[in-house]
Amino acid sequence: xxxxxxxDDPFEGGGIILGKVEDLLNWGRSKSxxxxxxxxxxxxxxxxxxxxxxxxxxxxxxxxxxxxxxxDFIMITGTVTLKMADRIKILYxxxxxxxxxxxxxxxxxxxxxxxxxxxxxxxxxxxxIPVDVYVPGCPPRPEAMEEGMIKLQKLxxxxxxxxxxxxxxxxxxxxxxxx
Amino acid sequence: xxxxxxxxLEYSQMESDRMRLNVGPQHPSTxxxxxxxxxxxxxxxTEVIPHIGYLHRCFEKHCEKMTYPQVIPYVDxxxxxxAMNNEWPYVMxxxxxxxIKVPEKVEYIRVIMAELNRIANHQIAVATFGLDxxxxxxxxxxxxxxxxxxxxxxxxxxxxxxxxxFWIGGLAHDVYPSxxxxxxxxxxxxxxxxAEVMNLxxxxxxxxxxxxxxxxxPADVAINYAxxxxxxxxxxVKWDLRKDDTYSIYNRFDFNIPVGKGEVGQLGDCWDRNIVxxxxxxxxxxxxxxxxxxxxxxxxxxxxxxxxLRPPKGAEIYQRAENPKGELGFYVVSNGTEKPDxxxxxxxxxxxxxxxxxxxxxYMFADLILIxxxxxxxxxEVDR
Numbered sequence: 001x002x003x004x005x006x007x008d009d010p011f012e013g014g015g016i017i018l019g020k021v022e023d024l025l026n027w028g029r030s031k032s033x034x035x036x037x038x039x040x041x042x043x044x045x046x047x048x049x050x051x052x053x054x055x056x057x058x059x060x061x062x063x064x065x066x067x068x069x070x071x072d073f074i075m076i077t078g079t080v081t082l083k084m085a086d087r088i089k090i091l092y093x094x095x096x097x098x099x100x101x102x103x104x105x106x107x108x109x110x111x112x113x114x115x116x117x118x119x120x121x122x123x124x125x126x127x128x129i130p131v132d133v134y135v136p137g138c139p140p141r142p143e144a145m146e147e148g149m150i151k152l153q154k155l156x157x158x159x160x161x162x163x164x165x166x167x168x169x170x171x172x173x174x175x176x177x178x179x
Numbered sequence: 180x181x182x183x184x185x186x187x188l189e190y191s192q193m194e195s196d197r198m199r200l201n202v203g204p205q206h207p208s209t210x211x212x213x214x215x216x217x218x219x220x221x222x223x224x225t226e227v228i229p230h231i232g233y234l235h236r237c238f239e240k241h242c243e244k245m246t247y248p249q250v251i252p253y254v255d256x257x258x259x260x261x262a263m264n265n266e267w268p269y270v271m272x273x274x275x276x277x278x279i280k281v282p283e284k285v286e287y288i289r290v291i292m293a294e295l296n297r298i299a300n301h302q303i304a305v306a307t308f309g310l311d312x313x314x315x316x317x318x319x320x321x322x323x324x325x326x327x328x329x330x331x332x333x334x335x336x337x338x339x340x341x342x343x344x345f346w347i348g349g350l351a352h353d354v355y356p357s358x359x360x361x362x363x364x365x366x367x368x369x370x371x372x373x374a375e376v377m378n379l380x381x382x383x384x385x386x387x388x389x390x391x392x393x394x395x396x397p398a399d400v401a402i403n404y405a406x407x408x409x410x411x412x413x414x415x416v417k418w419d420l421r422k423d424d425t426y427s428i429y430n431r432f433d434f435n436i437p438v439g440k441g442e443v444g445q446l447g448d449c450w451d452r453n454i455v456x457x458x459x460x461x462x463x464x465x466x467x468x469x470x471x472x473x474x475x476x477x478x479x480x481x482x483x484x485x486x487x488l489r490p491p492k493g494a495e496i497y498q499r500a501e502n503p504k505g506e507l508g509f510y511v512v513s514n515g516t517e518k519p520d521x522x523x524x525x526x527x528x529x530x531x532x533x534x535x536x537x538x539x540x541x542y543m544f545a546d547l548i549l550i551x552x553x554x555x556x557x558x559x560e561v562d563r
Contacts, residue, residue: 042341052323054323079236083233116244117241120235139340139341
């Protein structure tokens, strides 16, 4: 963020910007996130609509990758069953750091309509992998998924890289300070 | 052009020459979370075993615990691409148990909604089939047009994908004033794009080379495996529940049942199953035009919704309807309370998927993805 503001107000003479390397790296990282091409249930249909003409997800700099090794973040789009949960955990572990998770839809947030009687449904993907952004809805509109993507970009931009702190620790510290 | 591409199982009989390959459950070409265990000899598929259950969402358990109207949202989530069509056989079954006569206007709105959703479903089916074959442009065209249909449904029901619009005895909301005009505009757009896609994709030489003579499903095998919908009609069998077991007001409309003719390859190949969907979109447009012309303007869509919903004890019924993917049926057993005793769904995709191991044997591995795409399954309905 700071980097972009300084672009409007360059150093005297132009061509020079003073800023933190962290800002530059985070700015670049937030604009080119590749996601794992992965659909589970109903939300995946809305996710297809998000990728298609009207919503054009790729303008966020996202490109679908079929291999978890090449992906920066994974979108859990739909109901996670107990049989699928093991596979999702393996996929998440195969992704290389830094990695992020967007949980899309009520089912993967908390079990959704299958909360009470769904004996084969995992009640929230955050029980097995850490989640960065939750998008509510059953299914969420494509606009809501875009909002989730913007939230993730914001999270990446504000991430500390060099202060030695772990990201989770940093988030918890922020939570404690109520920022 | 008429020779089949099937290799007559000339693979080695030695076990050690064959390899077992795992496709899925997160592979993008499996249309969901299907896992295929494939045995291949070089490039030739010798055996396919589908493993299902990755999206088992306990539909029948929920039906036992919910009241009749509360089941409708779960019915939506079976075949989530065509939710309107899913709701219809369920509400029809309960209406027949309760002996409710649905108002005329409701029937017309239901027909228009179901046919619009059929178009939306076939658009996705053809688009993803093209995607499997390597054509990306029709995907973008179809999803652009699908939005026009979704906007109409959103204005009526408030949801984009899972509507909960058909209620027992009526509808959740009445249609809005400019409904008829917007429906006609939407099907005009559908027709325009379909004409374009016919040239761009369907009669494209590359597409024909890729899909003709692949995955041939003979009519007798299709009937033996109880296939229905475009999968059956692609093999040349003229079977459509809208005509053969008429429900609602379908006998008032004039429409044809398109079947595969083996135009570019053998009868019952992937290309035939796909072309049936393209023609069905046109037939749906015809039905919608007639329904819009006949639909009464006045009438209360909620007048027949019952206040108390308790079918007689021990009553049972099997009601089926023609889903975009084939026959969807609900077997409802009542126990005299407001909750059903048991609801069994006959899922189209589950039945159609069972034919995959038979028709994909002996083809190249790359063709297996196309054969799967041409059957057009939805895993929500396979696993339920």
